[in-house]
Amino acid sequence: MAELRSLVLVLGDQLDLEASAFDGFDPQLDAVWMAEVAEESTHVASSRPRTVMFLAAMRHFALALQAAGRPLLYTRLDAPGNRGSLAAQLQADIERLQPARLVMTAPGDWRVLQAIKSVAGACGASLEIREDRHFFVSVREFAAHARGRKSLRMEYFYREQRKQHRVLMDPQDEDAPLGGQWNFDADNREAFGAAGPGAVPPRCTFEPDGVRPAAAQPGEGVVLDLRSGRSSLVVQDDPVGALGGAGDIAEGIILDEQTGAGIGTHRIKHTDSADALGVRLDVVETVVGNGYRIRALVEEHCMHVAG
Numbered sequence: 033m034a035e036l037r038s039l040v041l042v043l044g045d046q047l048d049l050e051a052s053a054f055d056g057f058d059p060q061l062d063a064v065w066m067a068e069v070a071e072e073s074t075h076v077a078s079s080r081p082r083t084v085m086f087l088a089a090m091r092h093f094a095l096a097l098q099a100a101g102r103p104l105l106y107t108r109l110d111a112p113g114n115r116g117s118l119a120a121q122l123q124a125d126i127e128r129l130q131p132a133r134l135v136m137t138a139p140g141d142w143r144v145l146q147a148i149k150s151v152a153g154a155c156g157a158s159l160e161i162r163e164d165r166h167f168f169v170s171v172r173e174f175a176a177h178a179r180g181r182k183s184l185r186m187e188y189f190y191r192e193q194r195k196q197h198r199v200l201m202d203p204q205d206e207d208a209p210l211g212g213q214w215n216f217d218a219d220n221r222e223a224f225g226a227a228g229p230g231a232v233p234p235r236c237t238f239e240p241d242g243v244r245p246a247a248a249q250p251g252e253g254v255v256l257d258l259r260s261g262r263s264s265l266v267v268q269d270d271p272v273g274a275l276g277g278a279g280d281i282a283e284g285i286i287l288d289e290q291t292g293a294g295i296g297t298h299r300i301k302h303t304d305s306a307d308a309l310g311v312r313l314d315v316v317e318t319v320v321g322n323g324y325r326i327r328a329l330v331e332e333h334c335m336h337v338a339g
Contacts, residue, residue, distance in 0.1 A: 040054065040065065041066075136160075137161075
């Protein structure tokens with residue numbers, strides 16, 4: 033590509049082939065830019081499972097872009113020379129690619145928006161920010177709603193939107209809510225009672241595929257809560273105790289034997305199970321006293337986030 037007209041920036045929460053940033057996209061003149069950077073998982077606390085799913089979604093979208101024939105510049109988290117932040121990575125790529133302009137759908141994060149604006153200004157690049165069509169209301173429309181009000185209350189804004197978009201409104205009266213009541217907040221604050229909420233639907237599950245963050249190296253693993261399926265901690269097998277305790281290999285969930293409720297965490301140690309280091313998809317159970325038992329699933333080969 034001799035000359036790049038538009039570098040289309042796509043953030044990890046903007047994974048849509050029909051996003052406004054792609055309006056007028058020409059694969060002969062334009063390219064898409066995406067980057068996995070550590071800062072977006074460390075700026076605020078982010079669990080490893082969340083980060084893994086976030087990156088997996090980005091990588092699936094990268095495949096969708098390629099299938100759609102859209103040229104793509106994609107920087108993976110473990111790529112040599114990854115700059116570690118969106119701003120630093122973008123600046124390096126602008127300097128290398130020299131696009132005539134940058135195009136993006138408006139970010140939902142003010143910090144990210146300011147960072148990208150700053151990079152564009154520093155590089156002397158034109159930046160076109162397009163409206164995000166994934167919301168019922170644009171920023172300008174909300175500003176118009178807020179203008180002149182002494183205070184802002186979500187309830188009033190919510191009612192306006194229900195009227196405008198005809199959501200749960202009485203078909204016989206355009207200004208009346210369906211059922212004659214705008215909300216049921218007071219009812220929702222009540223307790224379930226002794227019987228509880230009733231049957232809880234099973235959680236949604238998905239079969240894993242090959243598009244995910246890098247497979248862990250031998251000896252790395254994750255401990256899962258057997259009741260919820262959620263991972264507790266990604267760990268490194270460490271016989272010499274660098275994790276903080278001699279022989280610690282993982283952390284698991286302590287379950288109350290009577291109720292099954294999680295009541296704390298406990299380190300699985302070499303002495304807890306003679307076979308602990310060698311288990312693969314095996315249950316490690318260790319009595320820790322006072323009627324409590326640790327139950328965990330240790331998986332040696334799993335997803336992890338590099339860097």
